[in-house]
Amino acid sequence: MTTLRFDPAEPWLAAQPQDTARALPAPCYVEPSMALRDRDAVFARSWQLVGHAAQFAGAGDHAPCDVAGVPLVIVRGEDEAGARGPLRALHNVCRHRAGPLATCAARGARALTCQYHGWTYGLDGRLRGAPEMGRAEGFDPAEVTLPQARVEQWQGLVFAALDAQAPPFETLVDGIDARLAAAGHDLADLRFHQRVSYDIDCDWKVYVDNYLEGYHVPRVHPALNAALDYASYRTELAPWHSLQSSPLDTAPTLYGSGEALYFWLWPNTMLNCLPGRLQTNRVLSLGSGRCRVEFDFFYIQESAQSAADAQFSDLVQHEDITICSAVQRGLASGSYEPGRLNPLRESGVWHFHELLRSAYRDRR
Ligand code: FES
Numbered sequence: 001m002t003t004l005r006f007d008p009a010e011p012w013l014a015a016q017p018q019d020t021a022r023a024l025p026a027p028c029y030v031e032p033s034m035a036l037r038d039r040d041a042v043f044a045r046s047w048q049l050v051g052h053a054a055q056f057a058g059a060g061d062h063a064p065c066d067v068a069g070v071p072l073v074i075v076r077g078e079d080e081a082g083a084r085g086p087l088r089a090l091h092n093v094c095r096h097r098a099g100p101l102a103t104c105a106a107r108g109a110r111a112l113t114c115q116y117h118g119w120t121y122g123l124d125g126r127l128r129g130a131p132e133m134g135r136a137e138g139f140d141p142a143e144v145t146l147p148q149a150r151v152e153q154w155q156g157l158v159f160a161a162l163d164a165q166a167p168p169f170e171t172l173v174d175g176i177d178a179r180l181a182a183a184g185h186d187l188a189d190l191r192f193h194q195r196v197s198y199d200i201d202c203d204w205k206v207y208v209d210n211y212l213e214g215y216h217v218p219r220v221h222p223a224l225n226a227a228l229d230y231a232s233y234r235t236e237l238a239p240w241h242s243l244q245s246s247p248l249d250t251a252p253t254l255y256g257s258g259e260a261l262y263f264w265l266w267p268n269t270m271l272n273c274l275p276g277r278l279q280t281n282r283v284l285s286l287g288s289g290r291c292r293v294e295f296d297f298f299y300i301q302e303s304a305q306s307a308a309d310a311q312f313s314d315l316v317q318h319e320d321i322t323i324c325s326a327v328q329r330g331l332a333s334g335s336y337e338p339g340r341l342n343p344l345r346e347s348g349v350w351h352f353h354e355l356l357r358s359a360y361r362d363r364r
């Protein structure tokens, strides 16, 4: 397999008109160096889903997470009266010798104390105390502060971004609120139910590609195909997200009637909205040829249907895992040259690849 070159003049990196577009070259999904490139060019410069609002309801509620290799702690601050204040994404890396402040989620903390030597930070990230540092000449705790990442709460979900170059959050989700409201969804009403994680033998981009098209549904997901109306399946593109939608079949099925909305947010977040239910997917790179997908389930109300929903989702997921793993083997075989995309059914894949090409051009 030829080594990929990232010079912006390389033809494969040029923007491609949709009607003549080809898929990305196989080395993009296979070369070990891509894990680092994706971390720096994509994950470090984009919004990452890091939790949901109920985890940070009160002052001092916090949870650790990781964005592009940087440990963060998302924490609800306090106002002057000690009541609920702003949400922050502090670097979870102590300014003494890089120890962790938070190693698990907790509620109502008054401060964050490093697990290594006990330096203590306020919920705003300022150092409040450093034990036995009296002899350290010129050391002024007031000058020590944890760096902060950007953080946003939207529709009951919490996102963080490391980099000033990530697009403004409003542009990421522009138009989604109106679309959700029109379909009768209010995601903030939903309550977290459970997380299910899958480790998969494919590059994270193989999984995202597969998510972004319904072209494979009739062949790979026969049961899902029966619940959806494939003929009416549509894809709409926005600058930083896309939406696949399908009316649910009106025959009595698992999901009842209404509309299925499948939002993808650049680069690795999915929001699968069905009547009374939200499922978020977060696709995490585990290095070359491997990824983890975390499914978080939210419902208005838990019911017998929640269990059936999770079971059905697991079936569909295993169908996707089987095909994505086979695709990864095909990409790694040395046999594959980039094929033509289907403009009718794969506009979401084209859109994702255009954003990737742009990210790679910007960050050689
Ligand atoms: S590393 Fe945090 S107190 Fe030493």
Ligand SMILES: [Fe+2]
Residues within 6 Å of the ligand: 210, 211, 216, 217, 220, 221, 320
């Ligand atoms: Fe699928």
